[in-house]
Amino acid sequence: MEKFSSVKGISAPLINKSGNQLSLMMNVDTDMIIPKQFLKTIKRSGLGKNLFDEMRYDSGGKEIDSFILNKEPFRKAKILIAGKNFGCGSSREHAPWSILDFGIKVIIAPSFADIFFNNSFKNGILPIKLDEKIINSLIDVSMKGEELEVDLIDQVITLHDRKIEFDVDPINKDCLVKGLDDIGSTLEKVSFIDEFEGELFDKRPWDIPS
Amino acid sequence: MSEPKTIYDKIWESHLAYEDEGDCLLYIDRHLIHEVTSPQAFEGLRMSNRTVRRPQNALAVADHNIPTTDRALGIGDEESEIQIQTLEDNCKEFGIEYIKTSDKRQGIVHIIGPEQGFTLPGLTIVCGDSHTSTHGAFGALAHGIGTSEVEHVLATQTLIQKKAKNFQVKINGKCNDNVTAKDLALSVIGAIGTAGGTGYVIEYTGEAVESLSIEGRMTLCNLTIEAGARAGLVSPDQKTFEYLKDRPMSPKGDEWDSAVEYWKTLASDKGAKYDKTIEIDAGNLTPLVTWGTSPEDVISIDGNIPNLEDIKDDSKRSAVKRSLDYMNLIPGSPIKGVPIDRVFIGSCTNGRIEDLREAASILPGKKVSERVSAMVVPGSGLVKEQAEEEGLDKIFIEAGFEWREPGCSMCLAMNADKLSPKERCASTSNRNFEGRQGREGRTHLVSPKMAAAAALAGCLTDVREMVL
Ligand code: SF4
Numbered sequence: 205m206e207k208f209s210s211v212k213g214i215s216a217p218l219i220n221k222s223g224n225q226l227s228l229m230m231n232v233d234t235d236m237i238i239p240k241q242f243l244k245t246i247k248r249s250g251l252g253k254n255l256f257d258e259m260r261y262d263s264g265g266k267e268i269d270s271f272i273l274n275k276e277p278f279r280k281a282k283i284l285i286a287g288k289n290f291g292c293g294s295s296r297e298h299a300p301w302s303i304l305d306f307g308i309k310v311i312i313a314p315s316f317a318d319i320f321f322n323n324s325f326k327n328g329i330l331p332i333k334l335d336e337k338i339i340n341s342l343i344d345v346s347m348k349g350e351e352l353e354v355d356l357i358d359q360v361i362t363l364h365d366r367k368i369e370f371d372v373d374p375i376n377k378d379c380l381v382k383g384l385d386d387i388g389s390t391l392e393k394v395s396f397i398d399e400f401e402g403e404l405f406d407k408r409p410w411d412i413p414s
Numbered sequence: 415m416s417e418p419k420t421i422y423d424k425i426w427e428s429h430l431a432y433e434d435e436g437d438c439l440l441y442i443d444r445h446l447i448h449e450v451t452s453p454q455a456f457e458g459l460r461m462s463n464r465t466v467r468r469p470q471n472a473l474a475v476a477d478h479n480i481p482t483t484d485r486a487l488g489i490g491d492e493e494s495e496i497q498i499q500t501l502e503d504n505c506k507e508f509g510i511e512y513i514k515t516s517d518k519r520q521g522i523v524h525i526i527g528p529e530q531g532f533t534l535p536g537l538t539i540v541c542g543d544s545h546t547s548t549h550g551a552f553g554a555l556a557h558g559i560g561t562s563e564v565e566h567v568l569a570t571q572t573l574i575q576k577k578a579k580n581f582q583v584k585i586n587g588k589c590n591d592n593v594t595a596k597d598l599a600l601s602v603i604g605a606i607g608t609a610g611g612t613g614y615v616i617e618y619t620g621e622a623v624e625s626l627s628i629e630g631r632m633t634l635c636n637l638t639i640e641a642g643a644r645a646g647l648v649s650p651d652q653k654t655f656e657y658l659k660d661r662p663m664s665p666k667g668d669e670w671d672s673a674v675e676y677w678k679t680l681a682s683d684k685g686a687k688y689d690k691t692i693e694i695d696a697g698n699l700t701p702l703v704t705w706g707t708s709p710e711d712v713i714s715i716d717g718n719i720p721n722l723e724d725i726k727d728d729s730k731r732s733a734v735k736r737s738l739d740y741m742n743l744i745p746g747s748p749i750k751g752v753p754i755d756r757v758f759i760g761s762c763t764n765g766r767i768e769d770l771r772e773a774a775s776i777l778p779g780k781k782v783s784e785r786v787s788a789m790v791v792p793g794s795g796l797v798k799e800q801a802e803e804e805g806l807d808k809i810f811i812e813a814g815f816e817w818r819e820p821g822c823s824m825c826l827a828m829n830a831d832k833l834s835p836k837e838r839c840a841s842t843s844n845r846n847f848e849g850r851q852g853r854e855g856r857t858h859l860v861s862p863k864m865a866a867a868a869a870l871a872g873c874l875t876d877v878r879e880m881v882l
């Protein structure tokens with residue numbers, strides 16, 4: 205996994221319009237992020253072109269102009285801003301893979317679905333939870349195409365005259381910063397697993413499938 | 415005496431292989447594998463020269479991608495074929511048992527696990543699929559994981575986890591006739607919202623849950639993920655043990671007896687503390703249906719679609735507007751009578767024998783509406799076989815349903831079974847997301863009986879009126 209320290213770039217807000225009201229899309233689910241026809245791949249890469257496929261292209265495969273990631277400068281967005289409960293739905297890791305393959309490294313939302321949240325860290329994406337009011341105050345800046353800088357080391361987002369601090373679990377942060385592989389670190393504790401397994405099979409022999 | 419514990423606390427504590435502040439290593443007893451979320455995990459193992467720690471603790475089957483038409487004709491889609499072949503090859507290479515597509519035990523992972531007795535109380539079970547929560551019906555701690563975690567479990571037989579909080583959903587009273595486990599589950603999601611369970615494990619308790627069959631409990635736990643919780647649990651009881659006795663992979667002889675003794679100790683203790691509790695009265699429930707594009711968008715079949723003016727919160731209102739536009743529904747109008755084009759009975763939510771029996775029960779002597787194309791996809795080859803023994807296939811076929819081969823099918827529409835744009839479907843599956851059953855398709859989640867009733871009426875209808 206690539207090491208993550210800071211990201212500077214354009215941010216793209218996913219918004220709904222109702223009259224003149226702009227509001228961030230809630231419950232963006234994994235089927236919206238990457239529809240199932242793209243799950244047939246046996247690889248991790250190449251999914252970026254199908255990120256948000258049904259919102260991004262019409263049924264003939266043509267780009268839908270009004271969708272934010274089809275507009276300049278958002279085609280180069282590195283940061284995504286969305287409403288509550290981002291990433292709900294399936295456990296498919298194709299969702300973070302497609303986001304990363306598009307070039308997005310940070311997602312800012314008031315809340316995330318659990319599995320997606322975990323999957324993000326495991327793929328080198330930083331999901332940031334912020335208060336909804338603060339996120340709403342980012343929409344304007346973001347729509348103007350101004351860059352944001354997200355510094356994971358200091359846990360701060362900088363936009364020209366403002367700084368916004370954010371929280372991140374220290375273990376998740378450490379993995380991202382060092383680009384650590386979970387399996388490697390777990391295998392360092394393999395003696396504990398061996399010991400546990402030995403006792404388990406004595407105590408609950410039916411645990412071993414027959 | 416030690417503190418009273420919940421079943422979740424007990425399973426958690428009995429599976430801690432390593433404890434640290436914060437993250438722990440949870441030992442994983444059983445791992446179900448399917449074709450969509452595993453190829454990259456096996457690839458990862460190969461790339462880092464790692465192996466599978468306990469191949470005998472895993473069981474693999476292809477379900478998401480396979481056609482539900484005649485299996486002898488092959489897969490028919492090149493990419494799907496490669497994915498399924500890759501699963502078979504990976505299982506062979508790493509020594510994992512694989513149920514072939516031609517085997518009658520083949521079916522949806524969450525249906526075959528319990529059928530084979532692979533799912534047992536008190537175990538930790540994972541699968542690269544969010545509806546793994548289904549297995550919680552047996553009092554197993556079961557949750558969906560992503561592909562990185564699939565690889566992690568393959569390599570280490572553990573998962574890095576933080577303990578979740580305990581959420582009790584107590585369902586009191588008894589369900590009225592024609593109100594099913596599906597309606598209970600939808601009512602829970604409607605009550606707490608799709609993010610209501612985030613950070614929690616939900617335990618279902620109360621009279622209505624105790625009186626559910628094991629199949630019904632599976633439906634309830636299956637939909638827990640739609641309420642945002644990673645796992646759902648029901649404490650095991652006599653019904654659980656009876657269901658599991660003599661299943662092919664269940665323990666046998668003395669081992670069975672000691673297992674049952676142990677399983678009896680798993681139920682949550684009296685006085686156990688929950689971080690959150692809600693109570694629902696089953697007696698108040700009616701058959702439910704979803705109107706929107708999130709499983710929390712539920713109303714009673716005799717209710718009305720929401721009015722935009724009634725919604726105070728701006729972001730909620732624009733979300734509802736987007737859903738109603740997508741669903742092409744008129745705000746404020748009754749949901750009953752909305753015409754439908756398709757009916758899908760199946761999935762890991764409602765593809766078990768009991769579901770098929772319930773749906774079939776209202777069909778004899780009646781015909782599917784001319785405007786509707788309806789299909790039944792049994793959850794597994796064994797469900798299909800059982801249904802055929804009982805003559806359910808004939809009832810469905812005579813009424814005008816298609817009778818298919820097992821698989822996920824139109825639950826996620828990865829194979830050829832999908833809605834055409836703008837088609838409207840009454841579906842027994844679990845997700846009504848935009849595009850879930852096919853691009854621009856419109857899904858209404860309902861129980862099997864309600865789906866069968868809709869097929870006959872040609873519109874969303876109240877099953878209670880049909881069975882009068
Ligand atoms: S039936 Fe649907 S929800 Fe269940 S495992 Fe298959 S695709 Fe997932």
